Amino acid sequence: MNYRFDWSVLWKGQSGEWLWLGLITTLGLSALAWLLAVLLGILSGALRTVPFRPLRALATAYVEFFRNVPLLVWMFFWYFGVPPFLPQGLQDWLFDHGLEFWAGVTALGVYSGARFSEVLRSGIQSIPRTQFEASVASGLSTFQAYRYVILPVALRLIIPPATNESLNLLKNSSVALTISVAELTFQTRQIETYTAKAIEALTAGTVIYLVLCVSLASVMGWVERRVAIPGLIAGGRRPRRGRG
Amino acid sequence: MIEGLDVIWRNLPFLMIQGFLGFGKFVGGTVRLAIPSIVLGFILGIFIGIGRLAPRWWIRLPATLYVEFFRGVPLVMVIFWMWFIIPIVLRTGIPEFGVALTAFVIFEAAYLGEIVRAGIQSVARGQVEAATAVGLSGAQSMRYVVLPQALKNMIPSLVTQFIVLFKDTSLASIIGFMDLTKAAQVVNNREVRPFALYSFIAVVYWICAYSMSRYARHLEKRLSPTSS
Numbered sequence A: 001m002n003y004r005f006d007w008s009v010l011w012k013g014q015s016g017e018w019l020w021l022g023l024i025t026t027l028g029l030s031a032l033a034w035l036l037a038v039l040l041g042i043l044s045g046a047l048r049t050v051p052f053r054p055l056r057a058l059a060t061a062y063v064e065f066f067r068n069v070p071l072l073v074w075m076f077f078w079y080f081g082v083p084p085f086l087p088q089g090l091q092d093w094l095f096d097h098g099l100e101f102w103a104g105v106t107a108l109g110v111y112s113g114a115r116f117s118e119v120l121r122s123g124i125q126s127i128p129r130t131q132f133e134a135s136v137a138s139g140l141s142t143f144q145a146y147r148y149v150i151l152p153v154a155l156r157l158i159i160p161p162a163t164n165e166s167l168n169l170l171k172n173s174s175v176a177l178t179i180s181v182a183e184l185t186f187q188t189r190q191i192e193t194y195t196a197k198a199i200e201a202l203t204a205g206t207v208i209y210l211v212l213c214v215s216l217a218s219v220m221g222w223v224e225r226r227v228a229i230p231g232l233i234a235g236g237r238r239p240r241r242g243r244g
Numbered sequence B: 001m002i003e004g005l006d007v008i009w010r011n012l013p014f015l016m017i018q019g020f021l022g023f024g025k026f027v028g029g030t031v032r033l034a035i036p037s038i039v040l041g042f043i044l045g046i047f048i049g050i051g052r053l054a055p056r057w058w059i060r061l062p063a064t065l066y067v068e069f070f071r072g073v074p075l076v077m078v079i080f081w082m083w084f085i086i087p088i089v090l091r092t093g094i095p096e097f098g099v100a101l102t103a104f105v106i107f108e109a110a111y112l113g114e115i116v117r118a119g120i121q122s123v124a125r126g127q128v129e130a131a132t133a134v135g136l137s138g139a140q141s142m143r144y145v146v147l148p149q150a151l152k153n154m155i156p157s158l159v160t161q162f163i164v165l166f167k168d169t170s171l172a173s174i175i176g177f178m179d180l181t182k183a184a185q186v187v188n189n190r191e192v193r194p195f196a197l198y199s200f201i202a203v204v205y206w207i208c209a210y211s212m213s214r215y216a217r218h219l220e221k222r223l224s225p226t227s228s
Helices: A015-047 A053-067 A071-081 A088-096 A099-125 A129-137 A142-157 A159-179 A184-195 A198-227 B002-021 B030-052 B057-071 B075-090 B096-121 B125-133 B138-175 B180-191 B194-223
Strands: none
Touching: A015 A053, A015 A099, A015 A142, A015 A159, A015 A184, A015 A198, A053 A099, A053 B194, A071 A099, A071 A159, A071 B138, A071 B180, A071 B194, A088 A099, A099 A142, A099 A159, A129 A142, A142 A159, A159 A184, A159 A198, A159 B075, A159 B138, A184 A198, A184 B075, A198 B075, B002 B030, B002 B180, B002 B194, B030 B057, B030 B096, B030 B138, B057 B096, B075 B096, B075 B138, B096 B138, B125 B138, B138 B180, B138 B194, B180 B194
């Protein structure tokens, strides 16, 4: 191995600025896609458990369709395939405002939404059916039963698997580099291209991803403890041991 | 619409035989990458999964770090690492197939290791005690008693992980590996029919992944511990 390390490439020149911009883009892309995914996930996850067949079928179709095709293909699909079919005004706006970013948000959000949906569905199914029946018996409509009884419990129960999916979403945002969104992996490649120092550039990017994942996981661990439902085994609350 | 179908029809052998299966002028193929990746990744994963449960900390710690590291890094990043580091270490370039295979085996081994660990932990404690009682060594009881039972419990998760891997092989196209996605890109560069081409490969991926997920669900029902 005859590789000369030169870590100064990471702070000389524009590298620091590129990494910073990449980090911001990764976070922005992930945050917007996460909102879309959570919205679609809650909607379709809840619909998959309602006692009305056409809505269930619709939600199942969404989940099975989007989850079984690679994210990269969805990126190409939303970036290359869809825009020509959009109205001219919207097309012009998108071309002026970073089409690749919005295509990336849509691809990542719709794809992850299907995965969130599965998480929420299993959360809802782990709640005894009697809860729903009791809500309806006490005069709530189906919507009210979900809004006030089922979802508040289910959303707390699914925090650990939902955290896992959120981390997947964050890591998957790197796929957006294929449609040239200037996110973290893209910027890492750019530093490599300009400085020919691959190991240093990749190390910087890798460390940033690791730090992001670890901190997100610990924040969610804190949230999980905050909103835990006392007395529920399914909530995963064991008696505190050590630092819990 | 008609022109789109025509483009796919004319390029069908290239897309499917070269891109999907991997036979032709280029070393490529979604299937040709996915199958060796899961097999080799699983072999490495067995060692990592056993290492995670080892009683000695100097085996357990590296195995745990390995899993936590690779589960905290995007696959795209791992592919780029291999793309740059293999030529530096070997002092010579290797084909994209080798780079992609190495990246997938190393990356998937972390996830497969967790499946192996969960599988081993699902075997009743009494089994090991019984194996020890009849005089088997630690390695022997793992080899002849625990692993065969653990393997059965792992099968549904392994199929699910294979689906994930199968979809992830599309990422090998970013280093130029001629898989189904890259083949569609190549055709698109010539014909400029993105909607038709990307929809077509989406359908191909979908049919494979969906049928495998149905199969995994079927296995889960048949092999669930309550039914045995």
